[in-house]
Each structure stands twice: as structure tokens, then as C-alpha cells.
Amino acid sequence: MSRGLLIAVVCIGAANAVADDVAEPAVNLRHVSIPKQASGSDGLAEIQVVSTLDQSQQPSLFWAPATATTDSTPLLVLLHTWSGDYRQDKAAWHEQARARGWIYLQPDFRGPNNRPEACGSKPARQDVLDAVEHVKKNYRVDESRIYLAGSSGGGHMAMLMAGYHPREFSAVSAWVGISDLAEWYRFHVKDGQPQGYAKMVAASCGGAPGDSEQIDAEYRARSPIFHLHRVGSLPLDLCAGVQDGHTGSVPIHHTLRAFNTVAATGGYQQVSDAEIDELWTNHQLSNPRPDDVAEDSEYGRAIMLRRTAGPSRVTIFDGGHEGLPEAACHWLTRQTRRFGASNAKPAAAPGNSTGCPTVRTPTHSRLVTTP
Numbered sequence: 001m002s003r004g005l006l007i008a009v010v011c012i013g014a015a016n017a018v019a020d021d022v023a024e025p026a027v028n029l030r031h032v033s034i035p036k037q038a039s040g041s042d043g044l045a046e047i048q049v050v051s052t053l054d055q056s057q058q059p060s061l062f063w064a065p066a067t068a069t070t071d072s073t074p075l076l077v078l079l080h081t082w083s084g085d086y087r088q089d090k091a092a093w094h095e096q097a098r099a100r101g102w103i104y105l106q107p108d109f110r111g112p113n114n115r116p117e118a119c120g121s122k123p124a125r126q127d128v129l130d131a132v133e134h135v136k137k138n139y140r141v142d143e144s145r146i147y148l149a150g151s152s153g154g155g156h157m158a159m160l161m162a163g164y165h166p167r168e169f170s171a172v173s174a175w176v177g178i179s180d181l182a183e184w185y186r187f188h189v190k191d192g193q194p195q196g197y198a199k200m201v202a203a204s205c206g207g208a209p210g211d212s213e214q215i216d217a218e219y220r221a222r223s224p225i226f227h228l229h230r231v232g233s234l235p236l237d238l239c240a241g242v243q244d245g246h247t248g249s250v251p252i253h254h255t256l257r258a259f260n261t262v263a264a265t266g267g268y269q270q271v272s273d274a275e276i277d278e279l280w281t282n283h284q285l286s287n288p289r290p291d292d293v294a295e296d297s298e299y300g301r302a303i304m305l306r307r308t309a310g311p312s313r314v315t316i317f318d319g320g321h322e323g324l325p326e327a328a329c330h331w332l333t334r335q336t337r338r339f340g341a342s343n344a345k346p347a348a349a350p351g352n353s354t355g356c357p358t359v360r361t362p363t364h365s366r367l368v369t370t371p
Contacts, residue, residue: 147171
């Protein structure tokens with residue numbers, strides 16, 4: 001048995017769930033050490049990539065198998081969480097990539113989401129593209145297998161990149177991600193006072209939702225739900241634990257409404273408001289479809305809802321605010337799509353007459369409908 005496969009057997013399993021940002025934003029984050037090891041070793045190395053927008057040096061963590069300079073090799077781009085940066089410890093994801101012989105890239109995209117330069121800004125999005133391009137120039141990347149993944153804030157950015165740049169990736173796996181920043185801001189306002197995450201969103205977008213048209217435009221530009229109608233043929237894997245929003249920070253509505261945007265654009269059946277409300281209130285469906293409760297050995301968890309829309313799917317599983325790296329990489333492994341092969345065309349977002357999706361997510365005490 002090869003060393004990579006041995007590591008996979010020992011280190012990868014149902015316990016490989018990774019909880020993300022379940023508490024209020026913390027100042028002290030767990031970071032990985034950044035060794036000066038060469039590609040092909042067990043450790044991650046830091047690379048610096050010059051931004052094509054502002055010529056600043058932008059860091060990433062990186063690993064590649066020794067054969068990646070000669071053999072066509074898949075690339076996994078893993079995005080850090082809301083309060084993290086490129087040094088965040090994502091060992092479970094790295095182990096998945098290394099066990100499969102994939103190149104692994106963990107970009108910074110302007111660090112924690114607490115300032116305008118971060119939080120899905122144009123420079124942050126370009127940083128991800130620049131980092132991918134840097135790897136492609138230096139290694140033999142299999143352009144039919146360029147994968148993007150992330151959970152929590154990384155799920156937010158993964159969905160945003162899918163909406164803005166659907167032609168750049170072969171598949172995207174987003175876990176417990178935020179799809180509507182204005183709704184998430186409102187969820188984290190308690191007794192009229194913005195809490196930790198709401199303050200970070202406001203710092204990124206320039207203020208609270210409704211403060212000005214310019215600020216509202218920032219919220220829309222940085223919210224995936226206003227851009228996912230452009231994904232075209234890009235396969236999306238949208239996942240959330242059914243308890244999230246109760247024991248975690250991102251209600252399941254964000255994942256389900258993101259899926260509904262993709263489904264509506266492609267003419268597929270959406271998850272109904274009644275089903276969303278039932279999952280939120282009762283944590284299960286009273287009348288599930290067969291696929292909703294079918295066993296999935298790759299998850300190692302009970303499935304509460306699963307629906308598909310063309311090449312994309314949504315899964316609500318028995319869990320909380322967490323990503324499942326093994327399940328994500330199993331799904332990604334099955335996706336092959338040539339770089340630039342998207343048939344996405346500009347389209348109006350499903351929703352009201354302004355082209356803005358209609359989204360309902362809970363506040364701490366009630367449901368709110370965005371007009």
C-alpha cells in the first residue's frame with residue numbers, strides 16, 4: 001500500500017468533519033506552520049502571487065506531488081472560512097488532496113472578512129484566479145479537473161466565484177455558505193444591536209443594509225444569490241447540516257435558496273418554502289422523497305434532503321455548521337469538465353421585477369421576507 005493510501009485509511013473517515021466559525025469571530029485563529037519545504041513533501045509551502053489588479057503580493061499555501069511537473073494533475077483550491085486567512089489549519093482537506101495525488105492550493109483572498117478589500121470584493125475574487133493561474137503556469141494542471149471548495153465563509157466565496165467565474169472551474173463544492181449578506185446581517189442583529197458577524201459584514205460593505213443605495217449595491221455584489229443564475233453547466237455541490245443556524249452561525253436557508261436560484265434558472269423544481277420551513281423547524285421532512293432519505297455511504301450521516309438540478313445538487317444532512325472534506329472530495333472526483341466549457345449565458349436572476357431573488361431567512365425570533 002502506498003504511503004498516500006495509508007494516510008487516507010488512517011486519517012480520513014467519518015470523524016473528518018470540520019466545524020467552522022461556530023462561535024462569534026475570534027481574534028486568535030489556529031494557523032498552520034509554514035515550512036520551507038519543497039513541493040512533493042508532506043508539508044505546505046507558502047507562495048507569493050502578484051495581483052493583476054493592484055500588483056500587491058498575495059500569499060497562498062501550496063502543495064503538489066512530485067509528479068505534477070510532468071503528469072497532468074487535478075487541482076483542489078480550498079478557501080478559508082469567514083474569520084480566517086490562508087494560514088488557517090485545513091489539514092483534513094489537504095490530506096484528501098494529497099491522498100488523491102491532487103495539487104492543493106489555499107489562497108488568502110485578502111484575509112478575514114472584516115474590511116472592504118476582503119469579503120468577496122473584486123480584488124479578492126481576482127486573487128483566487130491569479131493563484132490558480134500561477135499554479136497552471138508552473139505545473140501540469142489537468143484543466144478538466146480544477147476543483148473549488150470551502151465551508152462557511154469559504155462556502156460563501158466558493159458560491160460567489162461560481163457565479164462570477166463559472167468558466168474557470170470544473171466543479172464547486174460549497175458547505176454551510178452564506179448566500180445573502182443582507183439576510184445574514186439581519187440574522188446576527190439581536191435586540192436591535194449588531195453582533196460579531198453583523199459588524200464584520202457592515203465593515204466589509206460600508207454599513208448596514210439600507211443605509212444607502214451604494215451600500216446596498218455592495219451587499220448585492222458580494223452576495224452569491226444575485227449571481228448564481230450565471231453558473232450554466234458548472235456542477236455545484238451545495239451542502240449544509242440541518243442544525244446550522246440553531247447550533248451554528250448560518251441558517252440552512254442560505255444553502256437551499258442558493259440551490260433554488262440555480263434550479264429556477266435551469267427550469268428545475270425548487271425546494272418549496274414549506275419544505276424549507278419544516279426542515280428549519282422540525283429538522284426533518286414529514287413527507288420526504290426517496291432521494292431525500294437515501295443512504296449515502298460517502299457522508300456517513302443521515303440525509304434529510306437531497307435534490308438535483310442538472311449537474312448540481314443540494315444536500316441537507318444530519319449535522320451542524322461543518323464541512324465534510326471526504327464527502328466533498330468523493331463528489332469532486334466524479335466531476336470532469338473542460339476549462340472554459342461552460343455554456344453559461346447572461347440571464348436575469350429569478351425573483352421580482354428588479355431581477356433580485358426573493359429570499360426568506362430567519363432572524364433570531366422570526367422569519368423575514370425581503371421585498
